[in-house]
Amino acid sequence: MSYQLYYWPSIQGRGEFVRLAFEAVGVAYTDVARAGTAGGQGLPALLRFLSDTDHGLGRAPFAPPFLKHGSVVVGQTAAILLYLGPRLGLVGKSEASRLWAHQLQLTMADAVTEAHDTHHPVASSLYYEDQKSEALRRAHDFRQTRLPKFMHWFEKVLERNPAGAARGGPYLVGGRLSYADLSLFQLVDGLQYAFPVAMKRVLKHAPRVAALHDRVAQRARIASYLGSERRIAFNEDGIFRRYPELDG
C-alpha cells in the first residue's frame, strides 16, 4: 500500500512535518497535490476530499494535511504522525514512548498555531496587511513570552534525557531518532526563518535545541531532501513568514 499525502502544493506548512518523516527514512510517498492532474492527482484531488459531495468517504477530514494509506484516511498532523510513527520506525515500541512523542508533537502543534497567528491574529481569511497592527502586538508577546517558554521546555526535555548521545543524540524520546526530533527541527527551522533576531537570542538559552536542529539537518537523507526540489522554500504564504517588523 502506498502513502498518499494531501497538502497544499506551494507551502511547507503543516504538511512538512509529514514529508520530513517520509524523507528521513527514505520511504516512498506521493505528494498528491503536487503531482500531475493527468493521473487524477494535483490540487483537484485534494479539493475533492474536502467537498461536501459524496465521495464514498464517510470520514472526510476537516482540513489538510491528511494521509491516505489503503482504506485509511487520517487528518490532523499529529494524528498522522501517531499513525506513521510505528510504521516508519520513527517511534519506540512502548505505549509510554509513543504517548510522549505524541505529546511533544501536540505541543509543537500549539507552537505552530501560535507562530501562524503572529501574522494572522484576527482571521486567516483576511490579508496580513489588514491585521498588521494586531499582528505587531501579538508578535511582540510571542517573541517575549511564548517563544522562550516553548524553547525552554524543549531544552529541559533534552536536558533530562541524555540517552543516545553516543548514537547521534541526545534525542527527545529515549535513545534514538523519533518523528518528534524531525518535527522540532522543522519548528526551529521555521522560527529561524520567521524570527531570525528573536530566535538567535532565545536559542542562546536553548543550546540543546539548537544542536538538535543542526544534527537533524545534517542527517544524510534529510540533507539530501533539504537540497532537493522536493523541499519547498519558506515563503510568505506559509505558516512561518519573514515580516521583519514582527521580529526583533
Place this chain on the structure above:
Amino acid sequence: MSYQLYYWPSIQGRGEFVRLAFEAVGVAYTDVARAGTAGGQGLPALLRFLSDTDHGLGRAPFAPPFLKHGSVVVGQTAAILLYLGPRLGLVGKSEASRLWAHQLQLTMADAVTEAHDTHHPVASSLYYEDQKSEALRRAHDFRQTRLPKFMHWFEKVLERNPAGAARGGPYLVGGRLSYADLSLFQLVDGLQYAFPVAMKRVLKHAPRVAALHDRVAQRARIASYLGSERRIAFNEDGIFRRYPELDG
C-alpha cells in the same frame, strides 16, 4: 491504580473534557488541584509538576491538564483522552475507530483554541480589556467564518454515520458513545454559553449536533454530574466567556 487529573481548580477549561470522560462512566478520579492541600494535593501539587526543579519526573508536561496514572504522566487534552479512551471503554477497539475519535478530538481542540482567542487574540498574559478592539475583530470572524465551518463539519460527520440511532445515537464514531461525543457536548455547551446568539443561528443548520449535545446532557451520569458541585460553572476566567459585545 488511581487516576489523578491535574488542572486549574476554578475553571472548566480544557480539563473539563477529561472530567467528562470519567464522569460519563462513573470511574473514580482525583481532581488534584481541587483537593485539600492537607493531603499533599491542591494547587501546590499542580505547580510543583510545572516547576523546573527536579521532581523525579523526566517527562514533565508543558501545561495543564495532565493525567497521572501510576508511573504514567500524560499531558495535552487529546493525548489524555487517547490514553483513557480504551481504558474507560469510551472508544472502539479498532485502530481506525481510535484514530477517527482522536482526529475529531484534535479538531475540537483547534476549535477550543480559536474560541479562547476570540477574547485573547493578542496575548493570554494580558487582560481582555487590554485587547478588546482586537477581540471584537477576531470574534466577528469566528462567528461568521470559523464557527459555522466547525459546526457544519461535525454535522456532516453525524449525517454520514447514522449507526446507533436505536441505541441512543447517532454518535460521532461507530454505533456507540465515545469520548468524542462527550467532547462535542462540551464544545457546544461552552460555545452556547459564550455565543448564545451566534450559536442559535448556527445550530439551526446543524440539528444533529444540537441533538447530540442534548442527548449527552440527558445521560443519567452526565445529568447527575452537571447538577453537582463537581461541575464548575462557566465563568469569565475560562476558555468560554460571555462577553456580549463578542456575540451577535
